[in-house]
Amino acid sequence: MSAHLLVAPIIVPLLVGALQLLVGDRRPGLKSALGLTSCVALLVISIALLRMAGDPPGGGALGGVYRIGDWATPFAIVLVADRLSAVMVALTAVLGLATLQFSLRRWARIAPHFHPLFQFMLMGLNGAFLTGDLFNLFVFFEVLLAASYGLAMHGSGPRRVGAGLHYIVINLVASMLFLIGVSLIFGVTGTLNMAALAQQIPKVPENTRNLLHAGAAILGVAFLIKAAMWPLGFWLPRTYDAAAPPVAAMFTIMTKLGIYVLLRLSLLLFGDDAGPSAGFGDQWLMVGGAATLSVGMIGMLAAKDLGQIAGYSLLVSAGTLLGAVGFGDPSVTSGAMFYLVASTLGAAAFFLLAGVIAPDGDDEIDDVLEAYNPNNAPLFAEEDETIVSISAPAAVLSAAFLACTLMVAGLPPFSGFLAKFAMLSPMIDAQSQPPIPGSGVVLFGLIILSSLCALIAMVRAGIQIFWADPDRTFPTVRLYEIVPVLGLLGLCLLLTVAAEGPIGYMRGVADQVHSASIYVSGVLPEPPEARRP
């Protein structure tokens, strides 16, 4: 059983999504139950994976390697669960459970096929985090993107379709760049297995090394579009603002997917063991990260509504992480991993909360529903009467908003503070060697400044929502909607209270990703003979 644990995060949502398609729209209760079961199962599996990767069975260095179809490496497509992958899969599972719970009663029912698309997206995300093969990564990217196209436009309406149109075109072009990059790398090295690539890259003859670098750069652009680096990230705030709140909350993991691939590939393929190619691209990541941070904080100050502020706060966290990845120092990386988890949870809670505070979609929903609901049967009303709602919406909402502000701005007692501290303190350490001399201090300053901008933007929005208009009536806050928000925020608080465990684990993550030889020797037990001269 445990041998097949690695493939379970891909199989479970695939099967559940297919079942949900068969169940159809007439039995929403069964569909929801299936979806929740899948998310809980994923959470359990990911905790098992975390334990397996943290303490590898059999004394190996990696948590587990799964060869699909049991072909010999490097010919097999492998799934690899090291600590980094396990952390990302666990983060996906937590987000999936919270956003699915949030969307069950209302958002999932405004248009058909929310549940299967959601499961297929989870499948694509888990596959992309676990795979150890470059082309398989492309396939899982497409699975997740195809589902995300549907989810981004879930609920329809001109605004969503307009934003979705741009989102699809940009991602299709990015996929083409992905393919060009992959085929250039394959043409030079003759393999697509990431571990075998890490072995081949130092041995690439000089006359084709530039071709390899061109391929890696084109591939990198595809991931930077996902990670929303300036100037490739203009699509993000608009798409996320237009998408339904639970969808936007789930999408927060997608920028982190871009960051994950960049972190993995830049350290595995162009780490210290890569010979003449070592450190390729680090300077670009550093500069791009700083530029993204700057654009993100200006955008936050200029944004008018909560959805946009949340979108730009994602740009800020993406810029911070890109800069930290470019830094290429294990202690910075361990802090950045902690920040990645904390900021994703915080941003997801923020998107959900924005959906509760400003449900601007209600009028729009009624228009769209005509097509699905010609007799105008009450879809939500009868259920709403049986749903427990919170008696003091203003108090709960403002407390949750305060927590989100502290989280996004990185102030104590929430884990945003601890994460930024863990990342920033090694950055200005005298012993650290950033790819561009002196850039550590610049990045440090920008991150501090971005926290200030986030605080200003959030406080201004909070004053406008909670203080400026004393007659404002808040929408009914339903218990099942506020519980996931409070749960995510509680998790952020828990990461501070019990910080020792997660920070220690993240240090293990950083040590593991910074030594490519662990990954290579874990995936390829014996050195394969060269497949191509």
Added chain:
Amino acid sequence: MELVLAAAIGVLSASGIWLILRPRTFQVIIGLTLISYAVNLFIFSTGGLRVGADPVLKAGATDPGRYADPLPQALVLTAIVISFATTALFLVVLLASRGLTGVDHVDGEEDETP
């Protein structure tokens, strides 16, 4: 043969890039299709261009050098299927956008300035 293939990939991508920068959704989808053709040919060419070489080894094969590299052919099949599916999906979104906004401009509204 290399020259012809390289020229074909170049012309396809150049036309594709020109078309996806145009303001009409139909031009964009044709542009995306052309680019995906170019990319598919490009993937195919990474295995080296060979005439009359099988990709699958026959029983008793002794010299793998006489066979074409099968992996790019498998990759290009996957890429064709995926780009075909996503283009079809985009076509639906294009029609939805046309239906909701009444124009076929990519921004959902016509430019004010002529």
